[in-house]
Amino acid sequence: MRPLTEQETKTFFEKLAKYIGRNITHLIDRGDETYCFRLHRDRVYYVSEAVMRKATSVGRDQLISLGICFGKFTKTGKFRMHVTCLDYIAQYAKHKVWIKPNGEMPFLYGNHVVKAHIGRVTEDTPEHQGVIVYSMTDVPLGFGVTARSTSDTRKLEPTAIVVFHQADIGEYLRQEDTLF
Structure with missing residues (x-):
């Protein structure tokens, strides 16, 4: 150490x-x-x-x-x-993304967040910015990097990727041998 x-x-x-x-x-x-x-x-x-x-x-x-x-x-x-x-x-995050209940499980299995699963986004989030992903009940689920800015996200189709997956709480089960 x-x-x-x-x-x-x-x-x-x-x-x-x-x-x-x-x-x-x-x-x-x-x-x-x-x-x-x-x-x-x-x-x-x-x-x-x-x-x-x-x-x-x-x-x-x-x-x-x-x-x-x-x-x-x-x-x-x-x-x-x-x-x-x-x-x-999560306590000190500048930019946050809330996902709908139907998008929680795909994210927790390691998939990216698509526009159809977005509940709300912090205003003025730039492209390629680190974000914390929350459920709609304000439970932090993981974190990722935005694929588009907030203004660009509004113009996208529902299947377009908005947040690239980095890590989620499902990793505790999927990769428990490599976390320590």
């Missing part, structure tokens, strides 16, 4: 900023306790400093997980966010 290098921090924060923008400061500067991001086996963990200090007594080989896993770095140096961070990024 170690702090992120300058390049890793830049890559990680650029990816995180696609979803929550400048609200990254709310994750680090919390009133209750000091939190930080740490790297362990190519995965980035969000952990309190008190827990991190206690974890130093555990050997690297024995330490499996620490805190909340925000994602992992690929071998090419890119960062891939995991669904385990959904509760944290």
Whole structure:
């Protein structure tokens, strides 16, 4: 477990900023306790400093997980966010998409969101922007990237893709062996 290098921090924060923008400061500067991001086996963990200090007594080989896993770095140096961070990024998301009940199951099975399944969208969402996908009852289901801006979405046909799937809560079941 170690702090992120300058390049890793830049890559990680650029990816995180696609979803929550400048609200990254709310994750680090919390009133209750000091939190930080740490790297362990190519995965980035969000952990309190008190827990991190206690974890130093555990050997690297024995330490499996620490805190909340925000994602992992690929071998090419890119960062891939995991669904385990959904509760944290949903709190501070700038852009949101609500999908109708008939679109929830296709999304939870890993499919993209089509226009027919859209209930509502945050106004002025640009193209290729990270969004949090909610059910109509405000339950965060996952996150993705917009295929079109909000104004372009209104002109599309019902079968056109509006949000590209990135991760969803169904991954807990589909990929439970690779999340840790």
